Amino acid sequence: MNRKIAVRVIAVAMLVFVHRAEAQPAKIYRIGYLGTSSLSGAAPSLERFRQRLRELGWVEGKNIAFEYRFAEGKGDERLKELAAELVHLKVDIIVARATTGALAAKQATSTIPIVMWNIGDPVGAGIVKSLAQPGGNITGVSTLAPELITKRLEILKDVVPKLKLMGVLIMRGRGRAGGERQIKELEPAAQYLQVELTCLDAKLEPKGLDDAFESAKRKRVDAFTPLGSPLAFAERKRIVAVAVKHRLPGIYSDREFVDDGGLMSYGRNGPDQDHRVAYFVDRILRGSKPADLPVEQPMRFEFVVNLKAAKQIGLTIPPNVLVRADKVIR
Secondary structure, eight states: OHHHHHHHHHHHHHHHHHHHHHHSOOOOEEEEEEESSOHHHHHHHHHHHHHHHHHTTOOBTTTEEEEEEEOTTOOHHHHHHHHHHHHHTTOSEEEEEHHHHHHHHHHHOSSSOEEEEEESOTTTTTSOSOSSOOOTTEEEEEOOHHHHHHHHHHHHHHHSTTOOEEEEEEEEOSSOOOOHHHHHHHHHHHHHTTOEEEEEEEESSTTHHHHHHHHHHHHTOOEEEEOOOHHHHHTHHHHHHHHHHTTOOBEESSHHHHHTTOSEEEEEOHHHHHHHHHHHHHHHHTTOOGGGSOOBOOOOEEEEEEHHHHHHTTOOOOHHHHTTOSEEEO
């Protein structure tokens, strides 16, 4: 009899325990997003990132919440302030965009996990020790920037055989623009192809881009490429429009430039990279340590050509270039 009573007591206790456990609300992890540009500039990739998180079981309002911070091109100091805000909020993870964003997040915390998004050279920038063993609290996705910059110049030389002077467009916000490392990475390829480089500085103001392209005209620039940056990506429609206005051939880092009327792009597959950022967030939220997750480099690349844009500026794309394109917009 006592044994039956004991069994019943244990059963009731277990039911109460299960009921209380079910009644407890699920933990909502807070993801801090640190962007260098604006929401509009990052919107396409952010949506792909969030969609992939949903596919992995992370639903906003159910088990995750976002804290967004955008520097709006206001420079390093603003990024540092925003990174400090996210740390003060005690978010569970910080997703940091671009080299400057990752550096600001690294300076703000050595304990909160950080996932970097599209960093050109995280080792050279001092963000991680190595790609295979990042160490510390940071991991994420790199973009193979040096190799891609060289490849773009080679393609541009094939399209504009008489290319002698190439403009490197640098979008300058209110802080340090950066880009020095990218230019140094481009110099060996330029020397090999016998192409001279010149910087085209574009301030973040209404006439900034027009002034930069007027400078290109005075210098007799044959073609141009913008340095890859969140700010340039956010301003891509304006860049493309001014390039067409000045009939200047250009090659871009992201396909979205070409979708918006640009001539050519060669770079990593954007959706793939956005999905991989979600993978890192998922692994960390499930218990993995950033130090144990090697930094990933892109595996898929795409070359896109816009024949409509070529016609607008009076340029003929050679057949040997067209056959290499993954997509041709006619």
